[in-house]
Amino acid sequence: MKLDAVDAVVIGSGAGGGVVAKELATAGLRVALLERGRLQKYSETGHDELRSQRTTVLGNAFGPDDERHVRLIQVGDDKELRETLPSEGSYGNVAACVGGGTFSFGAMAWRFLEKDFRMRSTYGAPDGSTLEDWPVTYEDLEPFYTKAEWEIGVSGKAGANPFEPRRSKPYPMPALPYSKEGTVLRAAAERLKWHPFPIPMLINSVAYQGRPGCIRCPHCVGFACEVNAKNSTAVTVIAQAVKTGLCDLRTECVAKEILTDAQGRATGVAYFKGRELMEQPCRFVVVSASATESPRLLLNSKSRLHPKGLGNNHDWVGRNLQGHAYSGAYGLFRQEVFDGLGPAASIAVCDFNHGNAGLKGGAMMANEFIRLPYLFARSVRPPGAPRWGLGHKQFQRQQYKRCAGIKGPVQEMPVFTNRVEVDERRKDYWGIPVAKITGKRHPHDIEAGRFIADRAAEWLKEAGAETVWKTVAGKGSTGGQHQAGTCRMGVDAKTSVVDRYCRVHETDNVYVVDGSVHVTNGGFNPSLTILATAYWASHHMVKQQGKVKA
Amino acid sequence: MALPAASALAAAGYQVLSAGEAEILITLIDAIVPADQDPGAKEAGVVHFIDQQLAGAHKRFVGRYRTELPKLDAACRAATGKGLAELGLRERTAFLERVDQGEVAGGAFFQLVVDHTMQGFYGAPKHGGNRDGVSWRMMGIEKMMGRHGGHA
């Protein structure tokens, strides 16, 4: 069915898409916001560890479902591809609901540092990496980081992190208090002459913008917030966009492809509402479907002028998939360090993001989010400890509250062959070719991971942990919950997909605005940077696409 | 705490497992999280968790349970002269350690059962295991889990 034209179709209502929809609608443009998932409420999912977005063994509470979605993945050195379902870790899922990943995320709210935008200039690219500078700087994005912090809502302590570059405004809310673990770790970090500070969070520490403050519930990362204190795009910018009356949020609508005319410009989007194929004409298209689904959509949008997919004449779409090479350590203490209060992750240092001898980059290090009982049973054991039997049970009973964990999202070196493609032979429920994910981490990521794991172990030992063991990221394929990089932003159309305003080089009325455009992914959780980039891109989009009658 | 015996649980009926399969499965989960001063996986009803999931989220594993449970039992008989259900906890555990270490076939399946047992024992009671939140009580976190709707 062909619908009446709108100004813009935004595909995906996650971090990037949510901000764009709001910015366009408040600028007076008519927007159709397509989301494959549903608008979810806390009460539908509650606090079920086995169906949280972190431990998805019985399914993803926030989508997508195992029945209609599948990907192909290369595992380790395997030549054969394997099918993988959304509830399996190897799928690399974020989410499928209004708000995308932000509806159930952990909500750490990091600004990247200046050097994170200038990785090639700072370090030079190692062999086998397409390491590059961003075509925008920290200073370009700073006003938009500030806008994200104030419009969406971040709690934090300005000035507490001595490595943070200039900021034009403090945070709108004070930081959440340190957890018990945070207090123990703070003293230790200070003894080490490091610079600990409270983690900035996209969580209300006090009532803000008509929603309450955090109640320190332990069911935080991976869950919807019971009191609506977590600042997803669903409850902030998307709600505002809808309120303008100009943004039509269409849930359970799966975009199939971008339609183009004889000149190669976009004319609209084809999508499925249920099984019915709809056609939504528009003046311009914004792709914000996440770093796996955005390239998939572009690659599935083939035409005479875009034979290899839209924006892909130089074969860069889907390349340079990145995530984070998470590494760290666990420690067991004589005394209890666990207070059961959410979000639990509370303290961080940025002493090892840069300036590490022999390494390119590094990571912010923070204590971990709460580990609920099943996750603790499966993933927190020193090497050689029994995984079942009485020994397992004893550990679970005695150590749960005596354990602390520190991890860092180690910055990855982009690799051209780490990629998302589409497989014409394997189609999903709607008949759309599925995403195929292949490649493996650059060896440097593992080296940097070992370094960060050593620092984490050092921190825990200083804090008094008696047994300490390290965890280092594996060599396999990347992406996952922090997926990024697959539609690189750049100046040269031959070596990137979008320009510095997120516009596709080859098609002047198609934009990509989500984690895909990240040239590099920082040593931080990525969403505040995705939100800031979306504000930056929207600012320019409104100028470029103006207010013309549809 | 009054908990029904394994035979009574079996009589309660399963959606997917046959009585024979359930009997073998119970011998496994009982070794994976045995009872000590706190109830184990058998007492927590984990067999019902697994059965319920095999009819739902874990549908794709039904075939493996069907073929591998009797195989493991037969392997046990071949190795020890007795079926799993005839062995006491200590002998059963010793046999399963050999399976786990790859000395006897069936390690991958056993790992799957370990994982499903952990899910059932530590997950929310509404899924059929962790009856009365016994694992949370054991860990001293029943208030933390309960207050925030873990039972919901």
Ligand SMILES: Cc1cc2nc3c(=O)[nH]c(=O)nc-3n(C[C@H](O)[C@H](O)[C@H](O)COP(=O)(O)OP(=O)(O)OC[C@H]3O[C@@H](n4cnc5c(N)ncnc54)[C@H](O)[C@@H]3O)c2cc1C
């Ligand atoms: C459990 C968890 C914890 C996390 N914790 C943190 C944290 O503490 N801090 C942090 O910074 N980040 C965190 N993240 C990561 C963060 O959520 C992501 O980086 C962020 O949401 C990515 O934004 P995006 O705009 O690229 O894509 P997404 O947020 O993934 O949004 C993409 C949207 O597009 C929709 N979509 C996809 N394909 C289609 C289609 N064909 N048609 C219609 N709609 C489509 C999807 O359903 C989704 O809603 C976490 C993620 C998870 C899952």
